[in-house]
Amino acid sequence: MLENFSNKINSKFLFDYDLKKSNWFNIGGKTKAYFKPDTLKDLVLFLKKFGEKEKVFVLGAGSNILLTDKKFDGVVVKLGKNFSNLSLLPNNLIVAGSAATDKNLSEFAMDNNIGGFEFLSCIPGTVGGGLRINSGCFGKEFKDILVSVQVVDKSGSIKTIPSSSIKFGYRQSPLDRDFIFLSASFKGENKKKNEIEKTIKRLKNQKDESQPTKIKTGGSTFKNPIEQTDIKVWELIKKSIPLGKNFGDAKISNKHCNFLVNSKDATFSDMKKLIEFVRENVKLKTGIKLETEIEIIE
Helix, strand or coil, X not given: CHHHHHHHCCCEEEEEEECHHHCCCCCCCEEEXXXXXXXXXXXXXXXXXXXXXXXXXXXXXXXXXXXXXXXXXXXXXXXXXXXXXXXXXXXXXXXEXXXXXXXXXXXXXXXXXXXXXXXXXXXXXXXXXHHHHCCEECCEEHHHCEEEEEEECCCCCEEEEEXXXXXXXXXXXXXXXCCEEEEEEEECEXXXXXXXXXXXXXXXXXXXXXXXXXXXXXXXXECCCCCCCCCCHHHHHHHHCCCCCEECCEXXXXXXXXXXXXXXXXXXXXXXXXXXXXXXXXXXXHCCCCCECCEEEC
């Protein structure tokens, strides 16, 4: 069935595709099928035929996930470049395709003298991924600039949802997990390009000083505890466990202990054991149960 479908469309459709290089951890096995739709038409056609039958996972930039290194018995969807368009509308509105990177959206806003998007320059993901978990940093989140989001459900139906009807939380969205984000509208404010540039530079410097770069990591592993807003998760980890602890090549970053690192050839099991070790020891030491910010796909 999938083979027949793949022969009838122009979009890329591959079988037994290796996912290891498609995510920041460089951990992962093969997937039964890998679909990279070039057009909305191909995506909707796929969902109408297989959305209810197949296990579907949408892969963004791969910066916030830990993938199993066993075979994924489903279809991994990676939206093509036509889903990364950026458009300017009147009144400082920007429409961004969900495959657009947060960095590109931030720079597009800057080039059009629109402020409010500066924080996105420090988030290494896509618009779709940011909407999925309400990404944020430096005191701002996706929900703060979102106007509406366009989605397609697993039966292929498209709908637009206003942000006013979405009750976002800290690093979470109540939207149906089966929705695939297509695009979103965001609103900023008038601001001079050179001022935006200065803010972006300052935020990036702050990030580079405190977080590891150019290594195999999934980003922030755990969410900050919601019930105690004055405590940061890295402080809990630092006081609870020996930071030299490792499972195989899965280690804790020396620069920021909420970043777990694949130092060479860590397996899914290595990284998951380290995540559970950190979670269990923080709970024993502080009584606080940590929630993962990264998504674990088994």
